[in-house]
Amino acid sequence: MGEIDGADDLSGYLWCGADKEALYFAADMTDDYLENIYSYDDADMWRGDAVEFYLGLYDMRPSDQRHKDYEITTEPDFQIDIKANAGTNPCFHVYTNGKRNPSNIGIIGTEQWCGPRVPGDFTSGYYAEAKLPYSGLDWDPALPPVPHPQVGWVLPCNIMIRDNDTPGGSDQEGQLSWSNHQDAGASWDRPDVWKHQVVIYDPKLLHLVGKATISYQIQIAAYSDVTNDLCNYAGVSPNATNSFDSGLDQPEPPPSPANYLQLYFPHPEWNHNLGERFCRDIRPNVDLSNAALVWNFVIETDLSNQTIAVCVRPEWDKIPPNYGLVLKDLDNDLFQNLRVDTSAYQYVSAATGGQHRFQLIVGNTSVTQSQKTLTAGWNLISLPLSPQDFSTSSILGDDITEAYYVMGFRQTTGYFPADTLQLGCGYWIGTTQAHNVDIEGEMLTEAVPVPLEKGYNLIGNPFPFSIYGENFIFVKNGRHLGAVDAANEGWVQDVFYTFAAEDSGYREVSLLQAWQGAWIPVLEDSVELMLDPSAAMASKKIALRKEGGESISVSSWRFILTATTNRATDFLTQLGVDTTATDGFDPNLDYCEPPPPPGGDYVEVYFPHPKWGSLPGIRYNRDIRAPLQDEETKIWNLEIHTNNTGMVKLQWPDLSARVPDGHRFFLIDLDAESENSVNMQENQSYAYFSTGLRHFRIEVTYNANSVGEGGNSFVPTYFKLSQNYPNPFNPNTQIDYALPKASHVVIEIYNLAGQKIVTLVDGDVLPGSYSVCWNGQDRHGRAVASGVYLCRMHAKTLGSLPMEFTDRKKLILLK
Incomplete structure (x- = not known):
């Protein structure tokens, strides 16, 4: 039904249907005004809210075949109300009235199901369903029995939802009505305005057939x-x-x-x-x-x-x-x-x-067998089951007849050949051809402890289903912390890198799938990882390492650098500024570059920082600094290393849309004969021929007086709402938009039910290109569920001759 008149209203889904035995009504409701639950009793939350169904039942067959009691009248045949009662234990009831039930007595044989959407939590919303058998509607013996609707009958109806957000109140503060039977001023006796709503056969109609016995x-x-x-x-x-x-x-x-x-x-x-x-x-x-x-x-x-x-x-x-x-x-x-x-x-x-x-x-869902397809080259894997024999020859030898290589990793020794595999650890498997491998064993139900070394560690998912990084538990000196809290304590970095064999490059992920191994950087000694799929420590992910601000600004911006060769990629590198950053090492912002695979093709883009101390390495794929002051220049030293001989392409997609006005970016190739300098706002890439290591410098200058005077501050020629980036995302994504004129801009996020989740922008904005980030939370700061969401932008220019622009984009949140 949608909203009544604003975001803080009753909304939901309503159904009505019929079969040969009964009428069915259902409501799935949410009160968007949740603030009152923090200061008032839960029972008061729904007081005064109601859903009303007014239903006519009209036989539109020829007059000689028509059921005489169900001809056109000026009143509806039935009214069905779903209301919330007052009291400390709210419940919902259904009753009818109308010409067949003037005394408001109960319906014989009525069956009802109702309650909160989440058991015990009325703030989650509620459902209410009712089955009204025709046999129970026969109170007036002078009238013929109520027949069941036939195909071709018309069922004009009017549905209203009423909302009251005054705790303890009884009268609705807003009302929304929908009707298929009448236009403005029309009544129930106007078949010409019933919009042809007729009975059809729909076996997928959501009703309660058989539910009483399920x-x-x-x-x-x-x-x-x-x-x-x-x-x-x-x-x-x-x-x-x-x-x-x-x-x-x-x-x-x-x-x-x-x-x-x-x-x-x-x-x-x-x-x-x-x-x-x-x-x-x-x-x-x-x-x-x-x-x-x-x-x-x-x-x-x-x-x-x-x-x-x-x-x-x-x-x-x-x-x-x-x-x-x-x-x-x-x-x-x-x-x-x-x-x-x-x-x-x-x-x-x-x-x-x-x-x-x-x-x-x-x-009993014990899994005893699982399969995995290995691509030709190097694969980063783990064991999803506990086999009887942990030797590599037992696990892989029956599936791979040619030579294969299995490598483990320790920070103290580097790569080593692995003759046996351990649960919770990651391993590299190298083959010259693709193979299907399988494993038989026991699905674990207990937590798997994995001792970690200071530095980079290869871990693996020990279960045949996906596990989320936010459910990882880290233990040190008897303390148990979730991933984000452990990162805040400086034990680990809250980041996991898996390997995409199809393009020979690492990916940052928030979950590990079955058979998947990953790198994790550890900053302190004596830390243990507990891989427990039932862990419920719902830590909030760091907002793309402080990327979840309301909008890009002088004090908070970043962009991505990517490098590609003909056989390898690197998508991990980011540089930027943040108000919480220093120009030194910040554990929650500056991330270490994972080691390259034990063989095969690779390309790495990183910032070298040998003076940042005894950390997992001296190479970092993220280098976030303190914001630049007016007329200040900062330098990021950058290196690209590959074992390929050939062309390397360094790119910075959409930099101009991802940094604020007043900044200038130059890339200097230190190994070129003339130290090539590239204006990064006029060019989006730089290519060179490489045989190994290449050195660069990125110079960033901020000048407050240059805001609005060119560079990336040019005025767009048209309105634009860009597709969010990345998409899918978890939990943060960036939304770019452009304005050719000063405008009042509103950017909002909705779910597919049409409910507003959060407002990102609402105000007057000067012409230019802008970005805003959404951190996957609603307006109360609560993380929303995975799914598809809509980003809606509406802009109206300021002035005497306003222009308007509206667009929307689909966003996919995938946790």
Whole structure:
């Protein structure tokens, strides 16, 4: 329904539907005005809020076939209200009134389900659902029995939501109404303005068929930027069989002709006359303490190279706590432990679309086998299971018949050949050809301790599902800290680097997938890493190392340098300034460059700092300084090292949009014959022929008087809202925009339900190019969930002849 008149209002999703037995109504509501929960009782939060359904039931068949009691009238047939009661234990109720129920008596046979979206937490929002059987609506014996709606009937309706944000109050402060039956001034007896809302058959309508007998169900939804498929349910019921059960299992309707995304449970053995695809699959309710139920499902699409998100939403309060829940990607052989990781699982569809196979496993979810594809060259891997034999020959020898090389790493000795592998450690595996390797073993349920050395360490994910860096626990002298807190204490740096074999380059990541190894820099001795997938220390990630400010300014900016050869890449290097930085080493801002692979092609871009002390190294891929003063120049020394002979291309994409006015940037090639100087704001790259190490200097000068006088301060010729960068992101992303004239600018972030998450910009802005960063938090400073969000910009020029500009971009937050 959206908002009533502002951000602090009641919003939500509303459904109504019907079958041959009953009418169904459902509401999933959120009160956006959450501030009052901090100073008032939770029970008062919803006082005065309400959802009202007004429903007509009109038989539009020819007069000789029409049901006489359901002809056109001036009043609705039913009113269904969902309200919050006052008191310390708020609940919700449904009642009806109208011409068939003048006394407001209860409905015979009514079934209701209601409560907070998160059990025990009414601030999370609430759901309320009701099933109203037709047999319970017959109070007036003079009227014929209420029939069920037929295809072709018209159901005009009016839906209203009412909001009250005065704690303890009773009257609504705002009201939003939607109607399909009337225009302004029209009444219920005007079929010409009913917008042709007729009854259709929709087996995927979200209603409560069979829910009264379902022990628990698990919603599985598929999302993309183009389309979604949301209403798919796996579940168990004491009345279910492993065959098709009418009233419990539901067929999947055919997909649309183009741009479709369809999730379904395949059951060709059911021999159903509507096909072998189903959107609801309910199984018998049996004890799964030592067994497991497996739902196979398929996601099919014609979308090319599209990111698909798979979201699993169990009814946690109804599923026994000793049951495991695992999502398995059969095509990529990856697992997601839903007890630990409830974020959306993502994959990219093939160039031709097609099908992607999954399994949902409930019960005893022990994983005993896992597979991995190794590319030709060097792969940074770990063990996802605990095998009986940890020797490399036992794990790899049955899959790789040619020569292969396994290398471990210690800070004190460097690389060494590894004859045995350890859980929680990372290893390099080198092969001359691609191979599929597998492992059989036990899935661990206990934490894995990994002793760390001061310097760089190779760690690995010891589980067959992804684990997040924010859940890593570091131990020193009996203290247990999360990754961010350990970084703030100076134990470690909160950064993890994996290796992308396809382009021979490192990537900074926030999670480790199954089979994945990573580098982590450690700053102190006697630190131990505990890899525990159930760790719930929800530390907030450092905002791209203080990149999460409200906007780019003289005191806070940075940009990225990338280097490429014909066989290797480096995307890690950043330089900039920050108010929290010094010109020396800052553990939370300046990051050490990881060691190169033990072999193969590589290119490294780093800032050499041999005087920064006995740290993991003297090379750093991030060098963040204190802000420049007026007329000050600072110098960043830069080195590029590669084992390739040939051309190297150094690039700084979008520098002009990522730094504020008044700054000048020059790159000086110290090894060129004439010390080439490149104006970095007039050029976006520099290429040279290299045989190894190359030395550069970057000079940055700030002059406050030059603001608005050229350089990167030119006035754009048109309005522009650029795509955020990076995208997907976690947790920070940068949004660039341009203004040709002084304007009032509003930039806001919304979720796909149309709810405003946060306002990034709201004020008058001079002409120019600007950037603003979003740190993945809502307006209350709380981290939002993974998913797709919308960035909306509206600009209106100042002056007597205003111009307006509106645009929006999709942002993907992937944790």
